[in-house]
Amino acid sequence: DQQVKQNSPSLSVQEGRISILNCDYTNSMFDYFLWYKKYPAEGPTFLISISSIKDKNEDGRFTVFLNKSAKHLSLHIVPSQPGDSAVYFCAGLWGGGADGLTFGKGTHLIIQP
Amino acid sequence: GAGVSQSPSNKVTEKGKDVELRCDPISGHTALYWYRQRLGQGLEFLIYFQGNSAPDKSGLPSDRFSAERTGGSVSTLTIQRTQQEDSAVYLCASSPYQAEEGYTFGSGTRLTVV
Numbered sequence: 001d002q003q004v005k006q007n008s009p010s011l012s013v014q015e016g017r018i019s020i021l022n023c024d025y026t027n028s029m030f031d032y033f034l035w036y037k038k039y040p041a042e043g044p045t046f047l048i049s050i051s052s053i054k055d056k057n058e059d060g061r062f063t064v065f066l067n068k069s070a071k072h073l074s075l076h077i078v079p080s081q082p083g084d085s086a087v088y089f090c091a092g093l094w095g096g097g098a099d100g101l102t103f104g105k106g107t108h109l110i111i112q113p
Numbered sequence: 114g115a116g117v118s119q120s121p122s123n124k125v126t127e128k129g130k131d132v133e134l135r136c137d138p139i140s141g142h143t144a145l146y147w148y149r150q151r152l153g154q155g156l157e158f159l160i161y162f163q164g165n166s167a168p169d170k171s172g173l174p175s176d177r178f179s180a181e182r183t184g185g186s187v188s189t190l191t192i193q194r195t196q197q198e199d200s201a202v203y204l205c206a207s208s209p210y211q212a213e214e215g216y217t218f219g220s221g222t223r224l225t226v227v
Binding site for chain 2: 006036041042043044045046089091101102103104105106
């Protein structure tokens with residue numbers, strides 16, 4: 001049972017345009033959602049998070065939107081830059097659970113010049 | 114060090130041999146997690162340590178897998194009688210008690226079982 005789903009394995013966006021990465025979840029108990037960015041041969045790095053009681057969180061070029069009724073969140077990157085090319089993982093965190101983050105399978109974002 | 118350190122970075126082992134993977138978390142982080150990522154898959158939770166509490170082993174795929182954390186710091190993940198399906202990148206992460214601001218991951222150990 002995949003509790004966090006990233007249905008697009010890859011996404012190609014032109015430099016300077018907006019990148020929108022989508023994530024769906026099934027577990028209503030998640031308290032927080034987090035986005036991680038991963039370059040090849042490196043561990044994931046934390047990017048941005050959002051509490052389940054909010055619908056938007058913004059940090060520079062990165063904005064995460066949460067739609068609880070649809071159990072959907074998205075990460076917007078504006079403007080997209082070549083260094084944004086990486087695999088992006090969406091994750092849910094359940095404060096009441098002890099099993100850490102539940103990750104999606106990731107979306108490979110490719111920024112084209 | 115400033116980050117989470119994992120060793121070795123790469124390990125090639127023969128099927129049936131035992132391996133040990135090491136994780137040195139950020140000093141002061143009470144929580145430590147092991148994940149693995151197999152080719153084409155997402156990050157799969159393995160085990161979670163929080164302070165001196167008993168670890169949550171619910172993600173370990175079989176009894177060939179075990180982990181310990183000594184003195185609330187360094188952790189070792191042991192895989193006995195390795196199988197080819199154990200080939201993956203094993204990632205360690207640590208966090209302060211409140212994890213909402215994200216975990217800090219190490220660079221991982223790439224394990225190849227031949």
